[in-house]
Amino acid sequence: PLGLGTIPYADILKYTGLELLQRIIDGKYPAPPISFQLSFALTEVSEGRAVFRGVPNERHLNPLGSVHGGWAATLLDSALGCAVQTLLEKGEAYTTAEFKVNLT
Template identity: 45%
Template structure:
């Protein structure tokens, strides 16, 4: 078995910016995007304080044994947009991680349908952030899934 080499984010560069600044930079430099976004076929679309959207198109490779889009695809997109909504409030020198998230699927996304996954900040505190999100059809606005998350925000102390 072979593995594909990858590059970890430049931690010093990331910590030199607020979360909002880093996401805005990612819009200009897509190479900074999380490696999973390539595998899952989604990309950062819009960034503003408290709101982040990704666009994506699930493909055959994202289906479950029954031929529907796997629930993990919905979960990955919602985790990304909701956590990044929290990231917009993370200060310079801090990082965050998802503590928990929940999703509800409301209908099946047809293969190849372009969607918009948007996260909306509910609370951005010193140690936690809470947000909710939704996946909608890019063309028709149909609701495909909703979710909520809680994230842990951590200050990084460099020696």
């Protein structure tokens, strides 16, 4: 593992989205900083699919002592975004334009 960091821009032009994400899993790129902050990791990818595993801890609790809804929402946004990323060609990018979660 290479610690935390981001993918070099030149490599975004060199690899497909699926290849980039697989390289993170394989330890050829560092883990994204958000994965450390929120204690989750990308563990599997295939075309149109991304699997994350994570366990919230005391840093992720709200004032009432339960896991903050933002933790789950960020995990879901990461999985959805990476699933889209697996379908992108070399040099293509995406962004989340709108995302809504109702927590009850």
